[in-house]
Each structure stands twice: as C-alpha cells, then as structure tokens.
Amino acid sequence: MPLDVAPVIRSYETQRTLNPPGIPALAPPPEGETEDIRRIAGRFGEDIPAAGLHHGNQVVYAQPGQLKALATFLRDDPQLQYETLIDVTSVDRSELPLDGEARFQTIYQFRSYSRNQHLTVVTDCRSGTEGNGTSPHVDSLTSVYRGAEWPEREVFDLMGIRFDGHPDPRRILMPKNWPNHPLQKQAPLGGEEVPFTFTWDDPEFDTLGTQILAAESVAPDLPPGMSRQNMVINMGPHHPSTHGVLRLVVELDGERVVSIDPDLGFLHSGFEKTGENKRYKDFVYYTDRMDYLSSMSNNLGYCLTVEQMLGLEIPERAQVIRVIMAEMQRIASHLFWLATHVLDVSGTGMSLLMYATRERERILDLFEMACGARLTVSYIRIGGVWQDLPDAFVAELKDFLRLMPQKISEYEAMVTEAPLWQERLKGVGHVSAEDALAMGLTGPMLRGSGVDWDLRRDRPYSGYEEYTFEVPTRDSGDCYGRFTLRLEEMRQSVRILEQAVDNLPSGLYRSNNRKVALPPRAELDVSMEALIHHFKLMTEGFHVEPGFFYHGIESSKGELGFFIYSDGSAKPYRLHVHGPSFNNLYAIDHISRGEMLSDVVTNIGSIDIVLGEVDR
Amino acid sequence: MGIEEKVPEGILTTSLDSVVNWGRANSTWPLLFGLACCAMEMIATGTARHDIARYGSELFRASPRQADLMIVSGRVSNKMAPVIKRIYDQMLAPKWVIAMGICASAGGPFNNYAIIQGVDKIIPVDVYVPGCPPRPESLLYAMDMLRAKQRRETIGAGRKVEEPLAVDEIMPLGV
Ligand code: SF4
Numbered sequence: 001m002p003l004d005v006a007p008v009i010r011s012y013e014t015q016r017t018l019n020p021p022g023i024p025a026l027a028p029p030p031e032g033e034t035e036d037i038r039r040i041a042g043r044f045g046e047d048i049p050a051a052g053l054h055h056g057n058q059v060v061y062a063q064p065g066q067l068k069a070l071a072t073f074l075r076d077d078p079q080l081q082y083e084t085l086i087d088v089t090s091v092d093r094s095e096l097p098l099d100g101e102a103r104f105q106t107i108y109q110f111r112s113y114s115r116n117q118h119l120t121v122v123t124d125c126r127s128g129t130e131g132n133g134t135s136p137h138v139d140s141l142t143s144v145y146r147g148a149e150w151p152e153r154e155v156f157d158l159m160g161i162r163f164d165g166h167p168d169p170r171r172i173l174m175p176k177n178w179p180n181h182p183l184q185k186q187a188p189l190g191g192e193e194v195p196f197t198f199t200w201d202d203p204e205f206d207t208l209g210t211q212i213l214a215a216e217s218v219a220p221d222l223p224p225g226m227s228r229q230n231m232v233i234n235m236g237p238h239h240p241s242t243h244g245v246l247r248l249v250v251e252l253d254g255e256r257v258v259s260i261d262p263d264l265g266f267l268h269s270g271f272e273k274t275g276e277n278k279r280y281k282d283f284v285y286y287t288d289r290m291d292y293l294s295s296m297s298n299n300l301g302y303c304l305t306v307e308q309m310l311g312l313e314i315p316e317r318a319q320v321i322r323v324i325m326a327e328m329q330r331i332a333s334h335l336f337w338l339a340t341h342v343l344d345v346s347g348t349g350m351s352l353l354m355y356a357t358r359e360r361e362r363i364l365d366l367f368e369m370a371c372g373a374r375l376t377v378s379y380i381r382i383g384g385v386w387q388d389l390p391d392a393f394v395a396e397l398k399d400f401l402r403l404m405p406q407k408i409s410e411y412e413a414m415v416t417e418a419p420l421w422q423e424r425l426k427g428v429g430h431v432s433a434e435d436a437l438a439m440g441l442t443g444p445m446l447r448g449s450g451v452d453w454d455l456r457r458d459r460p461y462s463g464y465e466e467y468t469f470e471v472p473t474r475d476s477g478d479c480y481g482r483f484t485l486r487l488e489e490m491r492q493s494v495r496i497l498e499q500a501v502d503n504l505p506s507g508l509y510r511s512n513n514r515k516v517a518l519p520p521r522a523e524l525d526v527s528m529e530a531l532i533h534h535f536k537l538m539t540e541g542f543h544v545e546p547g548f549f550y551h552g553i554e555s556s557k558g559e560l561g562f563f564i565y566s567d568g569s570a571k572p573y574r575l576h577v578h579g580p581s582f583n584n585l586y587a588i589d590h591i592s593r594g595e596m597l598s599d600v601v602t603n604i605g606s607i608d609i610v611l612g613e614v615d616r
Numbered sequence: 617m618g619i620e621e622k623v624p625e626g627i628l629t630t631s632l633d634s635v636v637n638w639g640r641a642n643s644t645w646p647l648l649f650g651l652a653c654c655a656m657e658m659i660a661t662g663t664a665r666h667d668i669a670r671y672g673s674e675l676f677r678a679s680p681r682q683a684d685l686m687i688v689s690g691r692v693s694n695k696m697a698p699v700i701k702r703i704y705d706q707m708l709a710p711k712w713v714i715a716m717g718i719c720a721s722a723g724g725p726f727n728n729y730a731i732i733q734g735v736d737k738i739i740p741v742d743v744y745v746p747g748c749p750p751r752p753e754s755l756l757y758a759m760d761m762l763r764a765k766q767r768r769e770t771i772g773a774g775r776k777v778e779e780p781l782a783v784d785e786i787m788p789l790g791v
Pocket of ligand 1: 289376652653654689690691716717718719720724725747748749750
C-alpha cells in the first residue's frame, strides 16, 4: 500500500500577510568580540566569514570545509577546552531572502564546562546533486564528538541533510519508508482538515483517515554492527520497563549484552514543525506535552528563550514564582523516577510507587491550586506567569515542605541500604567523566560521573543566583551514584523552595509590557487601550527581531535547550528543542555493554527518560 | 466470542449472562500500556488516591493475552499505529478499548504529519474520554461507562444491544 500522508497545506496556518514588509529577514551578522572569538579567528583567519556576539551568545560562522578542523580545535586547544557538543540542529532558509546564499545551515552548540563558556557555530551546507534533486551535505562531527551521532541522525531524518563520514546514517525518528523530510519548508504540516459538517457526502471527509500508514508489520532489518551469531531480541515498544514506547534491539551473548540499538520515534509528534506554524505565545501549551513529567520546566525553558530574544524584563515576583514551580516540578519528576525505577528493578516494589505518588499528588494539588491543571499546566507564560498565586498556596506549600525531607528519608530507609538494592545498582551502568562529556550527557547523568556542573548555579537564570544550594555530584558514575544523587537533589530543591517561599516579594506576576504580555482581565472592563492590546496579542501575537538564539535550563533530566530562529514575524521560523532525555538515552548502548539483560532495565530507569521528549 | 456463541438462547443463558457480566465488569484487567502524557494520569489512577482497585482493575497486565481492556493513553503516531493494531489483535475476546484523552480520540492538538487523528481509525473504541489529559476521575467515570456497557452484553450470539447508554445506567461504584 503506498504511503499517503495527506499533504494538506492549510492556508490559515501559513499566511504571513499580517507581516509588515521587510519580513521575512535573515539573521543579522554577529557583532563584537570575545577572547575565544579572537583566538579562533587568529587560528582560522579567512575561513571564519563572521564571528561575534548575537543576543549575548558567542557565534562563529565557519566554512563547511573547515568545520571539522574547527571542532577539533575547539576541543583540543588548551585555551578553549570546549569538551562537549550539546546540540546539533539545522535550518532550511528557503523562505528567507537568500541572495544566492546556501539554503541549509547546520547549527552547533558547544560548551566548555571547565571554563563556563558557550559557543554557537553556524555552517552552510554544501548542496550536492546525488539522488533526485539536490541533497545537501556537511561533514560529520562524530569522529570529534561522539555524542553528535544521534543529533546528526535526527537532522538527517527531519531535514534531509547528509553527514559525510557518519558511521550510521539511518533515519532515527520517522519510519524508514517515510516519503519526505518533514522539517523542510516545502513539506506540508500534514494532518487532516477538521470537518465542520455532519454530512458524510461532503468532500471534507474525503481525506479523513488517509493519514494512516499501511498497518502491517514487516520484519525489521538487523541494525548495522549486529551479528546473527548472537541472539538478537526485541524489547519494546510495548514493554513494561521501557518507560513508554521505546524499542530496544538487544544483541545478547548468553545473557550478556553485546550491543543495543534503540529504535526511537514511536511517539514522534512533530513538535518542531507544529511550533513553526504557531505564534510564539501559542507554543507554550505544546511544551507541556514534551517532557510531560516536567511541564513547568519546559514552559520555563521556552519562555526564557523567547523573552531573551525580546529583551524582556520579568518582574521579581514572577521570577520567584517560576523558581518555586520549577523546583516543585523537579521534586515531582524525581519522585516519579524513584517510583518507577524501584518498580522496574525489583519488579514488585509497589509500595514505594504508592508512597512516592502520594507526595507527588500533593505537588499536583499545588499546581492545581495555582493554575487548575495537574499535568499540562501552561502556567509559566511569556512575560511572567498566567495568574497570581492564590492566597492559600503559600501555607499549603510550607506544609508540604515541612513534610518532604522526612519523606525522602523514609524512601531512603526503604531502599538505600538494602543489600539487594545495592547489589542491583552498584557498579551497574558505569560511565566515566570523559565518556559522559564526549557523549554530551547532561543533568544527573553528568553529575553522577563527577562533573560539577549545574546550569542553575553556573549560568543562572530566573534569579537562581540568589539562592544558596549545593550541587551534589558523585564520582562513582554508576546507577547507585545517580540514585543517591537524585535523592540529594530533591533535598536541595526543598532547600531552594524554603528560601523562595520565605522571600516571595509582592508586585506584578506578569510583565506590564502590553506589547508582549496580556493585560489583566480586570483592566479589559475599564480600559479601551487594554482591550486593543488584548485583541492585538490574541490575533496577531508579537514579533521577534530577526536572529537566532539558544538557551538551556537545568530541567530535572538535564539540559533542556530551545533554539529559535526568527525571521521577524510572529511565528518562529525554526524551532528546535534539545531534549535531555534524547542525548542521555544515547548512552544506553555504551553503559549496558557487557552487562546482563536485566541490567538494561536498571539502566533505562537510571537514565530517566521520558519518551515524549526523546521523540518530540 | 468463542464458545459462548455455541450456547443456545434460553433462560439458562439469560441468568448466566448476568453472572458472567458481573464477573467481567468487576475484574476488567487493563493492559499495561502507556503512550504519552495521558499515561501519567492513568498511572495516577492506579495509585492510592484514586485507587482503580475498587473496580477490580488494579492488575495492569503487561501481556496482551492476559488483558481485557486497552486504555489508549496518548497520541498515536504513524510509527506506533501498526504496533497498536497488532497488540489489539493479540488480546483475547471479549476485549474493550478506552480512548483516553483528546489525542487518542481525535488527534488533539497534534493535527500534523506525525499523529493519527484518533485511534478509532485503526481499532474499535468503546469509550472516549475527553480531556488533555483527562483527570483520573474522568478515567474512573469512563470505567463506570464501560461497566454499564459490559452489563448489557450477552454471551449468546447476535444479541448485543447497540443503543446509547442512558445516564442512569452508568451506576457509580458500589450500586
Ligand atoms: S490528550 Fe493531551 S495529555 Fe493526553 S496524550 Fe494528548 S496531548 Fe498528552
């Protein structure tokens, strides 16, 4: 059966007629200089067409021929020491006024943990002539940074850019027979017309149901590198301990794991493409549904990115409320991790699931108090938060905070010292600091290997610099280390919460910049101007200056980054989400090799993935 | 439905119906199967506060062969659709499906290339639960509706009543 993706282009989704002339526009060249940029320019000279600061980030444009040399230089130069490649993404600029420039660009985010520096590298893709039409390509960085493997596969899958020298250039998210690369601009958003009629003869129903792929199972190919000499088993996508719809192809020698090939994309929902068709303010609701265990952190990460592109000041009260929400969310997410991890490893540890969800329910109650929703909150909005905290919130939160440390000790008493638990976790899933850096792991996966890095402390946002807390690290690099680390993180979150709730300032809970944030409801009744602002924001939204920006926050699972390329209009031209689960999951093959099959379950739990964020 | 279809109609089967239905309605085992955000609320329904055990449904079975109820808790992607279809086919009759959340019911916020606009395009659905995600209470109400539906079923052949449920048929738990 041929694949029919119902390529409906809905005009109301894509119209840009509201835009003033001059939009769309390309990102402006970066300006200014820093020490690192001088050093890079000194080494590469003419091969760096432009370099400087853009929205406060260091940006270097590189010739495609020099990309690999530049990456090697960034990693190895003693004065630069960019140990990690955080993220790889790409942009298809075909709808921008290009003037003969390359259509595709790839964008890399490098991070130096030792020097606390962040660097963005942009490179044009060479256009090739292979296949039908032109298929752009660029050098792969996998030989320099191992962690580039999956992000590059994702770029290939969604954008159609080939990476020369990539060891495993397969699709990663979409089915292997998918007809297009969905993020290319000429690829339609797809979906189905919403029928506004009940007459079945109406042509609106013609396309209904055509989106379904032929629902037949085909025997999958053996992933490259696996041998039929060993037993190859399939774990998932329907499996109780893969935390969702993850499929692992596991090659086993006896009961020992030889290699693992994760098959992703069973929950691919097209967030990025959808985001490019929504106004900035409307994407907040989607961020909830990515890492659905940390909705608040997702809201926060996205809003911060847009706000910094706008140069928006956030009122102090809103900042503190945001910190409260983000930390409560971290505790909730860690509680859920604890519950499922223990359940997975023991197979029967239902009691801890019940206890941990009991506390989690209390956090969800607090969320519900603040915004009415338990899970998909959309509480943090661009410019502040949706509405002010209700009066009873603070007392209730204080009560919870009194309770929580004691509860954490209770969980610890149940498992931490238990010999069976230690047996199952100690020494399992080991990852060294060098490997963690090379693979681009973040969050507890990184700190569990002894790298002392936390974005909240080292690149503070939302006023985190005002709180005293410790960043726990563990040198063991195994599942047990990560287990105790996360418990300690919960304690630290409680500490931050205590400080925040004691110093909750009064004042605005949302910016009073009416060009960006909605006026309070009460104002609409008395002020014509407020009504106009409201109407304008609701119908057209706000415009963001042309340019691009990457910003990462420390979510419960690691660095959650948003990359936005704006063409000056009211919708993001390109929106990319760097999900920590995606990069951390890449480690599963590395840490499980040579271990038992049952340890794979432990490792999945210890990485703490959420498939909504892996697949996006 | 297997052997039941061979049973002739009569007084015996009518009384048998109520016994069998009572059993089915009070021990519907769901499949341990989560897709997306809605699955978190499904798990919350299974834990202490909402306590789905009152319905005899706390036993989430990982194997489709042991499950009676599939709760499609989340968005169904094009890649996942064949898998869901296969899992459904592997479940033994009688079997029921709850489409939990707007994604499983109609695609929800994801009207795009990746997501199927409702799981009913590939498998039959008994109860749709609105919400994004539905609260645990909504899922419990869906269980009530399903039980009302189950109580109407008969074990004989061709006697399934296909009229909409009346409100007073959906009895809250314990009635
Ligand atoms: S209905 Fe809403 S909560 Fe449920 S899977 Fe869809 S997006 Fe997530």
